[in-house]
Amino acid sequence: MSHHIVEAKNMQHVYPDGTIAIKDVSFHITHGESVAIIGANGAGKSTLLQHLNGCLEATSGQIRIGDTPLTKGTLPDIRRTVGMVFQYPDDQLFMPTVFEDVAFGPLNQGLSDSDVDRRVTEALAQVGAAHLRTKAPYHLSGGEKKRVAIATVLAMSPDILVMDEPTSGLDPFARRQLMSLLREFRHTKIFTSHDLDMVLDLCERTIIMHEGMIMADGPTDEIFKNETLLAACRLEKPFSMQGCPVCSRGHAQTS
């Protein structure tokens, strides 16, 4: 199943105002991998992700999805393959009701009405948003918007799932729900997150970005053991690897 491969070669991105957001990035992600891209604020994570379905165009370098290089001509096909959840749900929701918004993608895929209906119902149920079906997206709370935004992408059943900070703004229950959903998703998934415990839980591989470059790329547990590397990139160990703060505080007091 070579079509679930994501590859970037010497990619660079310069914003129109001259900010070099991505300096020189290359990676190869194979089918079924679950990869986290982590890094400090402004490291270039969102910029990188937006290249993967052509929302941004690389200043130089190449991106390949499966056997297809990303070009203007292949864009429609690539967008059908790569489902993308943006960091800010307001960028993603634009129809008058939640139902219509989630149905937008499947309708563009040319599915029949009953199929669309089924997809929408399923996707909303998966993110626990079935009750929001008839509401207007601009009347939702932040976390609800996020969940609906995720549903809009799930409804298209993409082969590759790309998510920019999927758990930001979610309540603990919704976060758990999303994590088990992602665990079940068998295809390639790539996401950025500041939720390092989720990264540790879900991703066998982690890429650390720092100031537009890849500083490390390897097995998640190894990366999180390297404290000097983490500190250099303005990162910390996940809480679950830091030892229990409550117990250690208690310990400090008694000793």
Next chain:
Amino acid sequence: MASIHAAVIDLKRLDQLAGSDTPIHTLDSRAKVLVTFAFIVSVVSFGRYELIRMVPFFVYPAVMVVLAGLPPLYVARKIALISPFVVMVGLFNPVFDRTVMYQIGQMEISGGWISLLSLLIRSILTVGAAFILVGTTGFTAICQALERLGIPQVFAVQLLFLHRYIFVLADETGRASKARELRSCGRKGLGIASFSSMTGHLLLRTWQQAERIHTAMLARGFVGRFHTHRKSRFGADELLFLLGWSLLFISLRTVNISEVLGALFP
């Protein structure tokens, strides 16, 4: 500014009303677009001093509001929102046009006042018809109908984006003015300097936001084709709807009802 924001949120509600399931809502959107077009043309083509003969046209909005279950007060308020602009357009008619047209007792009514009133009625009717169209059809479906009626796809898509853009602009305006108010510490003046820089900023932000939404549409497979969830087939119901209303409009436009009635019952 915050109230503009509220007004627009309120306008979005119109789009939501389009989601109901009354017999009017389920009609093919093309029929509704054509009837609205016929209505507007009939009303607009009356002479500038016409008053009485436009009155029977109120039957259309009234019947549609009832059949489509639109909240009448809401529609009325939306129309009222537009009227001040129309009055501004015709404001100087009474000043320039002083030929006396009617005499009620001592009071002389000039042509200017009549034409202003006529303009107002005309705008209430046309704006009302347009609101009813959006509230029973939804904007996407209207664009789709226009395209299927032969308008080039580019224009139809542009229209759709314009509609989205207005909402984005209003959202951004609401957010920016709220942020500005909160940090102006209750001072009233707020300063023209901050206002003008805010406006410039706002246009840029709106532009970017609109672009991001466009990207999101593309990312979900939008290629300029419209899809709506309703079945759309131009069947007997649609034909009946179209012919019925159009015939009524044409006869109301061409035949002077009050004269006919006057002739029948002298």
